[in-house]
Amino acid sequence: MRVIVMFDLPVVEVADRKAANQFRHDLIAEGFVMMQYSVYYRIVNGLDMATKYEKRLEGYLPEKGQVRSLVLTEKQFAHMKVLVGDVSPQETNISGDSLTSL
Numbered sequence: 001m002r003v004i005v006m007f008d009l010p011v012v013e014v015a016d017r018k019a020a021n022q023f024r025h026d027l028i029a030e031g032f033v034m035m036q037y038s039v040y041y042r043i044v045n046g047l048d049m050a051t052k053y054e055k056r057l058e059g060y061l062p063e064k065g066q067v068r069s070l071v072l073t074e075k076q077f078a079h080m081k082v083l084v085g086d087v088s089p090q091e092t093n094i095s096g097d098s099l100t101s102l
Contacts, residue, residue, distance in 0.1 A: 002077050003050050004041045005032060005057065009065035019062035026060040047071065 005027060009020035024040075030053060032040035044050045050071045061067055 001044050001046060001050055001074065002041050002072050003032075003044055003053050004035070004039065004070045004072060005067065006039050006070070007065060007067040008038065009062055009067075016062075016064060020065070023060055023062050023067075027057075030056060044071075 007020075007023065009023065010016040011020050027040045028034075030042065032042045035041050042053060044053060054069050054071075057067070057069065
């Protein structure tokens with residue numbers, strides 16, 4: 001399974017920029033990988049582990065902005081399509097065939 005985190009955080013004020021950057025660093029520290037700007041994912045071993053990471057993320061939430069999480073099975077994730085533009089090398093590396101061990 002994969003936990004996908006999507007966020008839209010304000011970055012106009014200096015304090016907001018710092019909060020958004022800290023949230024990004026917290027995601028990376030928890031093992032999330034950037035899929036595209038403001039969209040990160042993490043491979044997990046089942047729904048219990050997905051719930052655990054969603055609860056951890058609640059502790060990192062900035063005061064402003066929106067953060068959404070979505071849990072997908074590998075089969076659902078494998079059906080994702082890139083609809084616009086060329087496929088970059090990074091996007092080809094996140095397919096279901098390239099699972100990393102935990």
